[in-house]
Amino acid sequence: MADTADLLKTPLYDLHVELGARMVEFAGYAMPVQYPAGIMAEHLHTRELAGLFDVSHMGQAHITGDEAALEALITADLSVLGAGEQKYTLLLNAEGGIMDDLMVSRPFGADGGIFAVVNAGTKGKDFAHMRAGFAGRATLAELSDRALLALQGPAAAAVFTGLVPEAAKLVFMQCGVFTLDGVEIYASRSGYTGEDGFEISIPADKAERIARLLLSDERVKPIGLGARDSLRLEAGLCLYGHDMDEGRTPAEAALTWAIAKVRRERADFPGAAKILKQIADGPAQKRVGIKPHDKSPAREGAEIVHNGEVVGIVTSGGFGPSFGAPVAMGYVRADLAKPGTALELMVRGKARAAEVASLPFTPHRFYRG
Amino acid sequence: MTTRFTTDHEWVRLEGDVAFIGITQYATEQLGDVISVELPDVGKSFKKGDEIAVVDSVKTAAEVYAPVSGEVIEINDGIEDAPQIVNDEPQGGGWFVKLKIADKGELDGLMDEAAYAKHIG
Numbered sequence: 001m002a003d004t005a006d007l008l009k010t011p012l013y014d015l016h017v018e019l020g021a022r023m024v025e026f027a028g029y030a031m032p033v034q035y036p037a038g039i040m041a042e043h044l045h046t047r048e049l050a051g052l053f054d055v056s057h058m059g060q061a062h063i064t065g066d067e068a069a070l071e072a073l074i075t076a077d078l079s080v081l082g083a084g085e086q087k088y089t090l091l092l093n094a095e096g097g098i099m100d101d102l103m104v105s106r107p108f109g110a111d112g113g114i115f116a117v118v119n120a121g122t123k124g125k126d127f128a129h130m131r132a133g134f135a136g137r138a139t140l141a142e143l144s145d146r147a148l149l150a151l152q153g154p155a156a157a158a159v160f161t162g163l164v165p166e167a168a169k170l171v172f173m174q175c176g177v178f179t180l181d182g183v184e185i186y187a188s189r190s191g192y193t194g195e196d197g198f199e200i201s202i203p204a205d206k207a208e209r210i211a212r213l214l215l216s217d218e219r220v221k222p223i224g225l226g227a228r229d230s231l232r233l234e235a236g237l238c239l240y241g242h243d244m245d246e247g248r249t250p251a252e253a254a255l256t257w258a259i260a261k262v263r264r265e266r267a268d269f270p271g272a273a274k275i276l277k278q279i280a281d282g283p284a285q286k287r288v289g290i291k292p293h294d295k296s297p298a299r300e301g302a303e304i305v306h307n308g309e310v311v312g313i314v315t316s317g318g319f320g321p322s323f324g325a326p327v328a329m330g331y332v333r334a335d336l337a338k339p340g341t342a343l344e345l346m347v348r349g350k351a352r353a354a355e356v357a358s359l360p361f362t363p364h365r366f367y368r369g
Numbered sequence: 370m371t372t373r374f375t376t377d378h379e380w381v382r383l384e385g386d387v388a389f390i391g392i393t394q395y396a397t398e399q400l401g402d403v404i405s406v407e408l409p410d411v412g413k414s415f416k417k418g419d420e421i422a423v424v425d426s427v428k429t430a431a432e433v434y435a436p437v438s439g440e441v442i443e444i445n446d447g448i449e450d451a452p453q454i455v456n457d458e459p460q461g462g463g464w465f466v467k468l469k470i471a472d473k474g475e476l477d478g479l480m481d482e483a484a485y486a487k488h489i490g
Contacts, residue, residue, distance in 0.1 A: 033428075034401065038401055038402050039401050039402055039427045039428060040401075040402035040427055041402075043427075226401070226427065226428050230427060295404075295405040295425075295449075296405055296407060296423070296425050296430075297404070297405075297425055297430075299429075299430065318427060318428070319404045319425070319426075319427045321402075321427065326404075348407075348423060348430075
């Protein structure tokens with residue numbers, strides 16, 4: 001086990017150790033990378049039944065006050081975010097670079113403010129940037145006393161609604177406040193694996209009890225960060241700090257769908273002039289899926305070559321256990337972004353055949369009702 | 370025949386002049402699920418310490434170094450088709466290559482099983 005003495009711990013740390021997890025450092029936290037079953041088995045189990053992920057390292061916040069102050073920093077149209085709804089959105093810097101991707105939702109009803117979930121590695125920076133941008137018009141309360149679990153997979157709904165029958169009314173990207181085993185939770189029908197499932201915010205002191213309750217269902221197995229990464233990569237979902245960062249705009253990252261139509265029309269999001277020009281003219285580089293033809297995966301940082309010229313870089317790469325072959329995402333020159341385009345990937349000094357692939361590698365199975 | 374081990378978690382087992390080479394159980398546990406192995410061409414010669422193979426797992430890739438010098442006389446094609454054998458039988462059916470050993474004296478510098486067990490702690 002890695003030396004985790006100086007690392008932050010989630011409320012489930014002891015449970016992870018008890019379950020035999022291999023703990024590693026991730027964003028300053030001691031997190032389970034895998035349990036004894038291993039990444040391959042955990043990945044396949046999630047696609048077959050249900051996996052339970054501890055994502056308590058992520059940042060949870062409650063934002064109240066003038067919502068225009070939050071809207072000015074992100075790409076969503078909060079005026080159409082109804083009670084019980086959730087949206088994926090982007091926090092942008094003044095140049096239109098992606099500071100983070102986040103979920104915003106209204107589990108507490110129309111007048112209850114916004115519940116936001118941001119990435120672990122960026123949460124300090126995100127919250128400081130938001131507070132500075134709010135300039136007193138809105139208030140951000142970090143919910144550091146809450147844990148966050150994700151229950152993902154085709155059996156997730158049966159398991160979860162067996163305990164929380166009211167949650168059965170949720171479809172993908174809807175949310176609410178519910179009671180689970182006597183504990184008040186915020187739950188949304190969402191996740192980051194491509195599967196149907198739920199993200200569940202729980203008071204920290206009740207998290208282990210709820211986790212054990214969910215794990216007592218034989219369909220549910222604990223899943224570590226290793227399989228979380230391979231699941232989201234197969235699902236074609238971006239990982240912050242890898243597939244997107246402050247040096248990339250939503251147009252380059254192929255995330256323009258996360259910019260609300262009305263926000264484009266009003267051109268009132270950070271970096272709008274630059275990003276709208278990129279959307280109109282096409283960005284110089286674009287994020288794509290990449291299917292290596294070789295058995296050896298191309299990892300993050302591998303150069304992408306076309307006709308002997310370096311045309312991009314792999315930002316996520318590995319093996320897709322459900323896809324049954326290596327998978328990758330990366331940035332290429334925009335004229336080479338069409339699926340089927342032949343490329344080469346430099347792996348250990350050798351150029352290996354690959355092609356641009358449509359995303360996702362495994363079909364999404366979100367529950368849309 | 371006894372098996373010898375390197376500090377980089379390769380093992381070597383001599384049968385006559387032929388050295389079977391693979392990676393240890395401990396190495397496979399660290400790597401996780403093996404998904405592919407790049408093996409050298411038959412006929413190629415390696416010096417002790419040269420990179421002789423690369424193992425890819427779901428999570429990472431690791432170089433494998435020749436524990437002794439010699440010429441590759443056979444590679445284990447079976448693990449190219451079924452790489453999970455490396456996880457299941459790392460010190461048996463999951464061997465990588467057979468080398469015609471150049472200098473048996475090189476084995477003396479390697480660890481025996483007890484020393485290796487101590488090395489991995």
